[in-house]
Amino acid sequence: MAASQALSVLQATDEFEEILGKLHARNLPEFFELIEERIERERGANGCGAKPRGAEANLGEDESTADITLHSIASEVRNHPCLPPDAVLKSERIRHPTVGEFAALDPVTVVSVDKFLYEDDEAIDEMCDEGMLSRNYCLECGSHRSAPLNFISHSASSQQLKFIFQKALPDLNGKTVVDIGSRLGPVLYGAYFYSGASRIVGIEINPELCAIQEDMVKKFSLRDRIQVINADVCTQATLLQEADVVVMHNVFEFFAPSETQISIWKFLRETLKKKGCHLITLPSLAKSMETLKLSMDLTSWVKQCPLEHITRWIREDEAREEVQQICRYEIL
Ligand SMILES: C[S@@+](CC[C@H](N)C(=O)[O-])C[C@H]1O[C@@H](n2cnc3c(N)ncnc32)[C@H](O)[C@@H]1O
Structure with a gap:
């Protein structure tokens, strides 16, 4: 293919997406395996160690300046004087859905934990230690039988x-x-x-x-x-x-x-x-x-x-x- 006709990375990615869209879901694992083999061969042939887009998608690693700034904003929102500890304003009037997967859950067993503000388990443990949150609810009042609460976040993490x-x-x-x-x-x-x-x-x-x-x-x-x-x-x-x-x-x-x-x-x-x-x-x-x-x-x-x-x-x-x-x- 002449250089002027060559696809850009974005066009190639779009075409790849289109192929994926045409494949039956059950054939995806086999297709991915073949692609992986192909990539490995390409790397070997070019002596190039570059990984494909997403290969380093270990989203928790390598904190960048952007990650740190986002954490600072989360901390600032957490401490905002208008926001209560459960991060839900009274004026929000969150309603328990009457249809769909959440409808089946008893509303008293569903607790809001904002994933943007309280990202990790440590932050949630801290809230539990401070008595602001519980991980479990009592199945029979007064007994030691308990079950985990269902956490729901109204923010993206x-x-x-x-x-x-x-x-x-x-x-x-x-x-x-x-x-x-x-x-x-x-x-x-x-x-x-x-x-x-x-x-x-x-x-x-x-x-x-x-x-x-x-x-x-x-x-x-x-x-x-x-x-x-x-x-x-x-x-x-x-x-x-x-x-x-x-x-x-x-x-x-x-x-x-x-x-x-x-x-x-x-x-x-x-x-x-x-x-x-x-x-x-x-x-x-x-x-x-x-x-x-x-x-x-x-x-x-x-x-x-x-x-x-x-x-x-x-x-x-x-x-x-x-x-x-x-x-x-x-x-x-
Ligand atoms: C689950 S939160 C989404 C939060 C945010 N987009 C995120 O991902 O972190 C849904 C928000 O939609 C707002 N909302 C609901 N109905 C709306 C409407 N008709 N117009 C504008 N906002 C609406 C609610 O007040 C609520 O704050």
């Missing part, structure tokens, strides 16, 4: 942010990222420090949460690229149509009744039409629709871009499980 912006998405230089439901702002800070996106916008319906994000933007001088809009997402059609990346992390499940969720998804389907725009969702679109019993033809809207070829390189089980929940789509 640093590992998930690093994965989204450094591994899952292409180069975002000059692009616009929109986080629907930005809450305490982790996605905005992640996009700022782990990507080159030039415009990063959080849409958040709760004004108190917006005030906390604004404080961080000011304190860490992030205003050159981050903007926080206090609004219902359904009033932000123009912004959504300009976005190159739209992040939706569990936005509605704990925050709106089913009928509202259905009308928001219909609005998003009508509004998000920019070809090539990336959607990062957690959980998958199919799961959100299934939970709401909403029948929407996803195949005419988006194509899913598999991420297994990246996640499978992540060595630590816990980090891998966390990022495996992340889905990436491209609008058709």
Whole structure:
């Protein structure tokens, strides 16, 4: 192939993704093995030790300046005077879902532990020692029988942010990222420090949460690229149509009744039409629709871009499980 026709790394990655999308899931392991062998041969032939993208995706290692700054922001949010120890504001009125996987759990056994603010087990142990949190609930009051509580995080963790912006998405230089439901702002800070996106916008319906994000933007001088809009997402059609990346992390499940969720998804389907725009969702679109019993033809809207070829390189089980929940789509 002539040099002018050669694919860029991004084009090659896209073509590779397309091939993965066409393969049946049961054939993926065999395909990956063949690819691995091929890469090894290539390395041997070129005498080159370079590892493929994602090979070093041990997300917990090699703390960079970006990681350290993100930890500083988390610590600053944790100590924010308006935020209670469980990191849930009274005005949030989080509702236990009545449909989907969480509906089956007794609400008293579900506790919010913010993964952006309390990243590791040590931080959670500290909270337990200080009596701010318990890991177990009593099965029979007064007895010694107990069972582990179900922890749920309403924020993305640093590992998930690093994965989204450094591994899952292409180069975002000059692009616009929109986080629907930005809450305490982790996605905005992640996009700022782990990507080159030039415009990063959080849409958040709760004004108190917006005030906390604004404080961080000011304190860490992030205003050159981050903007926080206090609004219902359904009033932000123009912004959504300009976005190159739209992040939706569990936005509605704990925050709106089913009928509202259905009308928001219909609005998003009508509004998000920019070809090539990336959607990062957690959980998958199919799961959100299934939970709401909403029948929407996803195949005419988006194509899913598999991420297994990246996640499978992540060595630590816990980090891998966390990022495996992340889905990436491209609008058709
Ligand atoms: C699970 S949090 C997501 C947090 C953040 N994106 C992250 O990943 O760390 C969902 C947020 O969506 C907000 N939200 C819910 N419905 C909304 C709506 N219609 N418009 C804007 N924000 C909304 C909630 O107030 C909540 O803060």
